[in-house]
Amino acid sequence: MKETIFRKPASFYDTYERKGGANPDVTHYCPGCGHGILHKLIAEAMDDFDINKKTILISPVGCSVFAYYYFDCSNIQAAHGRAPAVATGAKRANPNSVLISYQGDGDLAGIGGNEILQAANRGENISVFFVNNAIYGMTGGQMAPTTLVGQRTTTCPRGRSPENEGFPLKMCELISTLGAPVYVERVALTDAKHIMKARKAVRKALQAQLDGKGFAFVEALSACPTGWKVPADQANRWIEEMMEPVFPLGVYKDETAERAERQPVHVELSAEELVKALAIPTGEEKPSFERGKSWLRNPEIKVAGFGGQGVLLLGVSLAQAAMKAGYHTTWLPSYGPEMRGGTANCHVRISEERIGSPVVQESDVLIAFNGPSIEKFAHLVKPGGLILYDSSLVDGAIERSDVTVYGIPFTKTAEETLGNVRTANFIAMGAFIVTSGGLLDEAVVKSILPLVIKRKNMIEINERAIGEGMRLAREAMGTG
Amino acid sequence: MAKVFIKGNEAVVKGALLAGCKAYYGYPITPASEIAEGAALYFQPAGSTFLQAESEIGAINMVYGAASVGIRVMTASSSPGISLKMEGISYAAGSELPCVIVDISRGGPGLGNIAPEQGDYNQIVKGGGHGNYQLIVLAPNCAQEMCDLTMLAFELADKYRNPVVVLADGFIGQMMEPVEFPEPVTEFPAKPWAAGGTPETYKNLITSIDLDPDDLERHINHLYAKYAEVEANEIRYEEYHSEDADLVCVAFGVVSRILQSAIDMARAEGKKVGMLRPITLWPFPEKKLSELAAQGKQFLVVELNKGQMVHDVRLAVKHSVPVGSYGRVGGNVPTLKELYEQILVHLEGV
Numbered sequence: 007m008k009e010t011i012f013r014k015p016a017s018f019y020d021t022y023e024r025k026g027g028a029n030p031d032v033t034h035y036c037p038g039c040g041h042g043i044l045h046k047l048i049a050e051a052m053d054d055f056d057i058n059k060k061t062i063l064i065s066p067v068g069c070s071v072f073a074y075y076y077f078d079c080s081n082i083q084a085a086h087g088r089a090p091a092v093a094t095g096a097k098r099a100n101p102n103s104v105l106i107s108y109q110g111d112g113d114l115a116g117i118g119g120n121e122i123l124q125a126a127n128r129g130e131n132i133s134v135f136f137v138n139n140a141i142y143g144m145t146g147g148q149m150a151p152t153t154l155v156g157q158r159t160t161t162c163p164r165g166r167s168p169e170n171e172g173f174p175l176k177m178c179e180l181i182s183t184l185g186a187p188v189y190v191e192r193v194a195l196t197d198a199k200h201i202m203k204a205r206k207a208v209r210k211a212l213q214a215q216l217d218g219k220g221f222a223f224v225e226a227l228s229a230c231p232t233g234w235k236v237p238a239d240q241a242n243r244w245i246e247e248m249m250e251p252v253f254p255l256g257v258y259k260d261e262t263a264e265r266a267e268r269q270p271v272h273v274e275l276s277a278e279e280l281v282k283a284l285a286i287p288t289g290e291e292k293p294s295f296e297r298g299k300s301w302l303r304n305p306e307i308k309v310a311g312f313g314g315q316g317v318l319l320l321g322v323s324l325a326q327a328a329m330k331a332g333y334h335t336t337w338l339p340s341y342g343p344e345m346r347g348g349t350a351n352c353h354v355r356i357s358e359e360r361i362g363s364p365v366v367q368e369s370d371v372l373i374a375f376n377g378p379s380i381e382k383f384a385h386l387v388k389p390g391g392l393i394l395y396d397s398s399l400v401d402g403a404i405e406r407s408d409v410t411v412y413g414i415p416f417t418k419t420a421e422e423t424l425g426n427v428r429t430a431n432f433i434a435m436g437a438f439i440v441t442s443g444g445l446l447d448e449a450v451v452k453s454i455l456p457l458v459i460k461r462k463n464m465i466e467i468n469e470r471a472i473g474e475g476m477r478l479a480r481e482a483m484g485t486g
Numbered sequence: 487m488a489k490v491f492i493k494g495n496e497a498v499v500k501g502a503l504l505a506g507c508k509a510y511y512g513y514p515i516t517p518a519s520e521i522a523e524g525a526a527l528y529f530q531p532a533g534s535t536f537l538q539a540e541s542e543i544g545a546i547n548m549v550y551g552a553a554s555v556g557i558r559v560m561t562a563s564s565s566p567g568i569s570l571k572m573e574g575i576s577y578a579a580g581s582e583l584p585c586v587i588v589d590i591s592r593g594g595p596g597l598g599n600i601a602p603e604q605g606d607y608n609q610i611v612k613g614g615g616h617g618n619y620q621l622i623v624l625a626p627n628c629a630q631e632m633c634d635l636t637m638l639a640f641e642l643a644d645k646y647r648n649p650v651v652v653l654a655d656g657f658i659g660q661m662m663e664p665v666e667f668p669e670p671v672t673e674f675p676a677k678p679w680a681a682g683g684t685p686e687t688y689k690n691l692i693t694s695i696d697l698d699p700d701d702l703e704r705h706i707n708h709l710y711a712k713y714a715e716v717e718a719n720e721i722r723y724e725e726y727h728s729e730d731a732d733l734v735c736v737a738f739g740v741v742s743r744i745l746q747s748a749i750d751m752a753r754a755e756g757k758k759v760g761m762l763r764p765i766t767l768w769p770f771p772e773k774k775l776s777e778l779a780a781q782g783k784q785f786l787v788v789e790l791n792k793g794q795m796v797h798d799v800r801l802a803v804k805h806s807v808p809v810g811s812y813g814r815v816g817g818n819v820p821t822l823k824e825l826y827e828q829i830l831v832h833l834e835g836v
């Protein structure tokens with residue numbers, strides 16, 4: 007068995023050409039470094055499972071940033087701490103691949119603390135190998151989230167003090183509390199016996215992924231003689247005596263046996279099916295209605311009231327109908343500061359020409375459903391324009407002699423005649439059809455109801471509301 | 487296909503799927519949440535991945551992973567979220583990963599507000615992340631372009647192996663307009679460079695690290711040769727009555743729409759004013775602007791910021807003619823009258 011540990015696995019490149027330099031056959035790791043051992047265990051497992059051609063290895067930022075020098079597989083180098091997010095995107099892009107996220111303790115438990123917890127919590131079907139060497143190796147031996155209490159590093163030169171820096175973060179303990187992870191184990195890369203255990207753990211994590219069982223996490227206590235300033239031959243003892251009491255070895259979670267395999271859902275749509283799934287109507291559509299001969303030309307319309315009165319929907323319906331009738335049209339909801347105080351308004355433009363500004367400042371038409379809307383917008387109606395307001399909710403006269411004003415009891419009629427207060431907006435629509443002199447005709451407006459009203463059983467009552475609004479408007483105009 | 491009356495934000499989602507986008511990763515933020523919500527609704531039934539990420543940082547790095555494998559992928563956010571994505575965007579540019587980022591920009595700095603602003607021009611067009619790189623930036627001004635430019639963004643991203651940003655504002659995102667969707671894209675460029683975990687691609691490496699200064703310099707020079715190609719091929723703009731204009735307004739996004747109306751008003755009174763609307767904020771229509779300047783035209787740049795794009799216009803015309811600047815910030819959008827008056831003020835100087 008010892009042999010297999012020392013033979014160069016086929017999943018390593020024969021020579022490390024990406025590394026180059028004078029010694030392209032040896033790794034860039036320091037003597038006694040744990041990274042090399044873990045690399046080898048992973049490469050051997052890749053050999054045995056015969057997966058190197060389908061493996062994607064994410065290298066982190068840290069001493070193992072150059073893991074891609076060695077592994078003969080697809081390699082992606084990630085930003086500091088983000089490997090689990092990169093792995094998520096990669097695995098979901100190719101669910102048939104084997105995703106290995108390889109990270110150090112600064113990378114995983116420090117800057118990338120959120121990415122690892124969230125990927126674990128989602129149960130991403132990936133294998134994470136976490137090198138805990140209690141220090142930042144690459145940047146020259148600074149404190150890591152896993153640095154031991156009292157341990158000296160260049161950024162805690164008097165030793166890590168819980169008062170200032172808190173306690174070492176125990177990632178296996180944390181991750182094993184989550185529901186989704188299927189397998190969590192801490193191993194140590196020390197003597198042959200422990201390395202054999204680590205070897206098994208690596209395989210188990212990969213097997214879990216191959217079986218579609220979800221997130222597997224192996225933490226390896228690992229030597230950094232350089233960062234610790236401990237001779238390489240004493241590093242194993244340092245792990246055993248200093249680290250293991252704080253980071254106990256063992257299996258923290260193993261649900262590989264009972265967990266069901268998750269099959270990635272694969273949906274492949276044809277072009278036609280895609281268009282259908284996007285609810286895009288096909289076929290050419292000619293304007294199916296004659297444009298009305300209205301006294302209003304290219305009107306700018308403001309619709310305003312309380313939220314919940316169907317103000318926005320009325321605006322959308324006006325614009326939808328205008329589009330159907332072959333006009334250019336825009337709809338813009340009230341936005342930002344205007345939305346305060348529970349009022350809602352929207353801007354609709356209907357034009358025979360291409361529309362510039364979608365913002366309606368001074369309108370040709372105001373449809374108002376409450377007093378505040380009248381206060382706010384009635385004075386902004388252009389001379390010669392039209393105001394339709396809900397006389398059931400607005401008291402007092404509108405003092406504009408230069409515009410046409412009709413007060414119609416939208417809400418009262420909705421409640422009393424139609425038995426549904428929510429039809430007030432389409433009563434107003436009916437009133438607009440008549441008072442605008444046929445800018446939009448009744449048929450075109452009714453034809454868009456199925457597009458704007460989600461509940462099918464509400465269409466018929468709104469058709470009646472339109473009729474009722476038209477009747478009331480004719481009455482108000484004295485033409486009824 | 488038949489026209490659909492639709493919000494700009496929804497047009498982005500549908501355009502992306504028509505362009506073959508296979509994954510959406512995003513984090514909610516007003517006023518871009520509707521894109522995430524639309525994606526949540528449509529992506530999975532269309533056979534694509536949708537995932538709400540833990541943060542914008544998570545989202546852009548998921549995009550990075552997916553793009554590395556070779557699929558079309560996108561994210562969308564608004565200004566503060568885009569700030570968070572900048573590290574990932576720099577990595578993607580360095581690693582030459584095609585991806586699409588939509589920014590529905592809002593008021594800043596800091597938390598600012600959710601009203602429309604164009605204060606992201608500098609962070610998107612000039613970098614924002616670290617290092618020597620350039621994003622391709624498309625600026626739609628209507629719902630139709632929200633669809634069309636999103637689709638174009640995927641095409642350009644693949645063509646140049648570079649992140650592409652669609653930069654819009656809350657008005658363009660919220661506004662509903664008729665949109666005619668094009669047919670779905672069915673042919674996609676091969677990506678032999680991807681690190682896809684397949685027998686064809688397993689030798690590949692996606693990385694942005696290059697320890698050797700000469701190697702990194704070579705790589706950056708390669709990026710800039712590519713950017714020169716983008717500049718040669720991809721400049722897009724729209725002119726509105728600029729031919730005989732004495733004063734040419736320059737604007738993008740919602741401002742260009744209001745200006746169009748203001749120009750109509752001024753034209754009705756015989757004023758010679760027009761507009762040049764950059765559709766690509768990068769590459770920037772420098773040459774066109776310098777040609778217009780050579781004809782003696784003056785400029786008025788209107789933006790929802792304290793004057794960011796105006797510097798590019800001044801550089802383009804080499805300060806040979808006056809370039810006025812007018813900006814509103816904080817989420818205030820200038821009114822038609824306001825811009826009409828600005829046009830009159832600046833015409834006086836002509």
Ligand SMILES: Cc1ncc(C[n+]2csc(CCOP(=O)(O)OP(=O)(O)O)c2C)c(N)n1
Pocket residue numbers: 067068069070086109110111112113114137139141142143144145150
């Ligand atoms: C955003 C960012 N911040 C900081 C760094 C600098 N940096 C590089 S490696 C590293 C620490 C890596 O330590 P660890 O994850 O423990 O890996 P090790 O080197 O010990 O294997 C840091 C802080 C960086 N590259 N990027």
Ligand code: SF4
Pocket residue numbers: 034035036038039040041069139143144229230231232233
């Ligand atoms: S610094 Fe530490 S972690 Fe880095 S290679 Fe050397 S021993 Fe390994």
